[in-house]
Amino acid sequence: MRSYGQYCSIARALDVVGDRWTLLIVRELLLRGACRFTDLKAGLPGIATNLLSARLKELDEAGLITREDAPPPVATVLYALTEDGRALEPAVRALGRWGLRRMGEERPDDAFRAHWLAYAPAWFTTAADPEAPAAVIQLVASGEEAVIEIDGGEVRTRVGRAASPDLVLDGPPRAVLGLLTGVIDLARATELGLSGQGDMDVLRRLRPVEGDVPGAPSATGF
Known part of the structure; x- marks a missing residue:
């Protein structure tokens, strides 16, 4: 994990969730609960498969998500937020509220789910x-x-x-x-x-x- 190398709580938080796509992965897990890899990729249009794998590995190592094998008939890995990961919800909501002031323009290539x-x-x-x-x-x-x-x-x-x-x-x-x-x-x-x-x-x-x-x-x- 890369670090800003600063003794500051904002910098320490960004050490963990400041990379591109990371908070959007958290958004998906907050909204949808436990997800398969394919569900996450479908909810994150534009992300490359290898990058999603890398981000999930980083979040797992940071203790923000868990990986569990789902029972049959699903029989696949499910990703879910830990308590520490769910604690990001107020920050994600605050970012969303702040971002509303930038929602005046709907770009032609914007994806929507x-x-x-x-x-x-x-x-x-x-x-x-x-x-x-x-x-x-x-x-x-x-x-x-x-x-x-x-x-x-x-x-x-x-x-x-x-x-x-x-x-x-x-x-x-x-x-x-x-x-x-x-x-x-x-x-x-x-x-x-x-x-x-x-x-x-x-x-x-x-x-x-x-x-x-x-x-x-x-x-x-x-």
């Missing part, structure tokens, strides 16, 4: 009215699907489809995620190609986490 669509509302929004009845929002972005469930003051998300959503939001990732996280308002999201079917008032039930994007508009646009 359904579980990224699912985690953003759970990490970066809160329920605006804990006493309101339960509501379900179906998200569709670039063919990827996720569900937001708002109930009892909690925002839960998952990949997939809802049987009877109260609202369906469909559009490019920049429009869908930008609206939900407060990067853009409803009018701008509509300009970017967002369409909504159902009860648009359900959007009032979501509120971006305070301080995510300084000066950003309300997620609902109302």
Whole structure:
């Protein structure tokens, strides 16, 4: 492991997780739990197989992940975060919140995965009215699907489809995620190609986490 050679906690942390792809591997394991090598590679478009192997070896040696043989019929190695690895979640969330201010541009070659669509509302929004009845929002972005469930003051998300959503939001990732996280308002999201079917008032039930994007508009646009 390369080291910055500094007696500083930030430098010591970066000694372990500062290499390219390392924190994105941690992101995948935080979001998906124990993963096969092929699952990790599919969730990290652009990473070379040998580089992923090297990063996993480094994380294992640093005590951030474990390697376990899954029982049949899976019969493969599963990678999972240790307690020390899971302790990185607040830092990853903080990086994600800070990165929202750089999400205004959706580049043509940007990859996108359904579980990224699912985690953003759970990490970066809160329920605006804990006493309101339960509501379900179906998200569709670039063919990827996720569900937001708002109930009892909690925002839960998952990949997939809802049987009877109260609202369906469909559009490019920049429009869908930008609206939900407060990067853009409803009018701008509509300009970017967002369409909504159902009860648009359900959007009032979501509120971006305070301080995510300084000066950003309300997620609902109302």
